[in-house]
Amino acid sequence: MMTALATVTEVKPQPSGYLVALSCDQQTSCNQCASVKSCGTGIVSKAIGNKALFWRLVTDKPVTIGQIVEIGLPEKSLLQSAALVYLVPLLMMIVGAVLGELWFAPLLGASEGIVIACALLFMGLGVVIAKYFSTQLENDSSQQVILLRVLGEPIA
Secondary structure (H helix, E strand, O other): OEEEEEEEEEEEOOOOEEEEEEEEOOOOOOOOOOOOOHHHHHHHHHHHHOOOEEEEEEEOOOOOOOOEEEEEHHHHHHHHHHHHHHHHHHHHHHHHHHHHHHHHHHHHOHHHHHHHHHHHHHHHHHHHHHHHHHHHHHHHOOOEEEEEEEOOOOOO
């Protein structure tokens, strides 16, 4: 179980407890790394900025707006999402390159330009497929978030 700190943004009483909306800032370790100035990932993370993630969960623990809570996220959904987002486009690119080399290039009498175009086209298709299924995985994982403990009010 992975843990994260989140801020309570909304609380609605329900028959089975409280429906709680949470906001969680995505954390990166780029600011602590010694090679942040020369690393491509560090430059990109500075350009994009922080991303806020939003969760909803039902709990029986009373919380108030503004409190900091610790939530638990299942590792399985994170690993599935990472595999989907990284591997599907890569595998589709390889399939596109192989199809371009074995089928399209001889059929059209073209050279490696058609192979590169097929690889990029299939990679784009892989990104679309990964985006579709990652949305479903994200919806499923949002149902698996649990409230571990209430930490209290933020320090001003």
